[in-house]
Amino acid sequence: MAAAASMAGGQARAATPVQMISHRFPALEFYAEKMRSAVPGVEVNTQLMPFDKANELATISLSSKSDALDIVYANDTTVQKYAKNGWLRPLDDLWEKHRGEFALADFPETVLAPYRYEGKLYCVPHNVNVMLLFFRRDLFEEAGRQPPTTMDEYLALAEKFNTPMRAGTIKCLKPIDAVMNEAHWYFNTIGDGWFDEDWHPVFNGENGVKAIEALKKSAGYAQRGYATAANDECTLALQQDLAAMGLQWASRTASMDDPAKSRVVDLMGWAAPPGGHSRLAADGYAISAFSKQDPELLFRILATSSSEANMREGAAMLVPPRDSVLRDPELAKKFRHYPGILAALPTALPTPPLPEFYEAGEFISRRILQAVAGEMEVKAALDAAAAETEQLLRSRGYYG
Incomplete structure (x- = not known):
């Protein structure tokens, strides 16, 4: 039975569960849980595993133009390979359409830049590491x-x-x-x-x-x-x-x-x-170019899971890429690892x-x-x- 999700500008339906593959560590496990509850009535099947295995399986699926994956984990390095090969859907149109709704201006260009290939944006940032x-x-x-x-x-x-x-x-x-x-x-x-x-x-x-x-x-x-x-x-x-x-x-x-x-x-x-x-690494999620799911639905899952509220909730285990969270002085007081992060970031590459x-x-x-x-x-x-x-x-x- 199709699961219905209310979307800005209309209705989107997921006839089958949304399939996501991802690297696994505590912050990404947190975001996987947020994806599963991002859109009421939409089931998101999250598959998490060590990086090398996730990259291998994503490469196999995407290179064969399979529609088995809908949402794909990508970091600042793998996104270059995936985008160059035409395996990901550019997100620029969806980013602009939903910029206000999801406060996307809160992501500075320094965070978005690693996710661009030939000027196009391919990922929604979830973590800077x-x-x-x-x-x-x-x-x-x-x-x-x-x-x-x-x-x-x-x-x-x-x-x-x-x-x-x-x-x-x-x-x-x-x-x-x-x-x-x-x-x-x-x-x-x-x-x-x-x-x-x-x-x-x-x-x-x-x-x-x-x-x-x-x-x-x-x-x-x-x-x-x-x-x-x-x-x-x-x-x-x-x-x-x-x-x-x-x-x-x-x-x-x-x-x-x-x-x-x-x-x-x-x-x-x-x-x-x-x-x-x-x-310095950037963890984010992209939409497969071969997915048969509604891209509006998939983008909403990604944008909802990467909200400011979620980043504040998970701040103990992640480095939030939203300026409003990362630069909040109260977080540096609350979490004793934040001074180390802020000391490392200026020279990290x-x-x-x-x-x-x-x-x-x-x-x-x-x-x-x-x-x-x-x-x-x-x-x-x-x-x-x-x-x-x-x-x-x-x-x-x-x-x-």
Whole structure:
């Protein structure tokens, strides 16, 4: 039986449940619940899973032009790939039509820009995420130490705090997303970034080699199984008192103080990563170009779930992209992780706006792991990754 939903300008009907696929972490679980109740009478089937799996399944479905998905999670990197391939519906018309109703001017252009491809907007923002330094305040206070502000200080403290029972730092090096996040920090703090202005790799230059040598050194103080650890595993290591500090997403801060899951309640602190330049990410949702559902209905689900009220409700577990919420000084007073977020944001950097970034990441991450494991010299591993990246991009017409 069709489910009816009252819509501005008319009626929209969902003859079948709306199908959504998404990455999973606490903030996105919160938004999934809001989508399920966004439009009375409309069933939204939310499928949440780790990033790499969600990206894989979305790519398979969208590349086959299947109508199996209606709403698709996209971040600042995957939206470039999806939009370039024509897999998403541009939202500009719906955005303008509903700008007043959903207070869409509250989203600054700096938040919308990562979701544009060739000038068109493809996502409704739900979360801005930034990687912070998580550190054990109690351990640092006992040792008379402050959070590190340079990479050298970070490496020295990782060595100092490393014991058989507790790693000096977490490392999240599971391919592809986790290792690229970690490498992003090192390449932008010690190295010269990923690419030059013509998309030629620079990550294998002298400073890039120094960056991965530092990453390799820090891995010597990491928790067991770091090569297969992604965000969930690293969060668990911090929660269970298995590491003294490390790089992790701001969206994981609230889980540190969850007494049902954490052994470090009220013991964790947050600061800008040493040297700055950690990853800045944008989490949002797009409409599949192949969906047979009414786009007005789908947009209403997205716009309703990303309301100011919902962002205020979920502020403990997310970084709200609406200016009215993020810049509210009362939130900085209420949530003790907000000062760390505001300190990290000015220098945080998104990944390059390259549609093929994660595709190239398949072999870049593999080569980085070979370097960290000692299977290849760092320079040789990065040179191999650079050559493979250039071969891929040349085949896509990047070099003329």
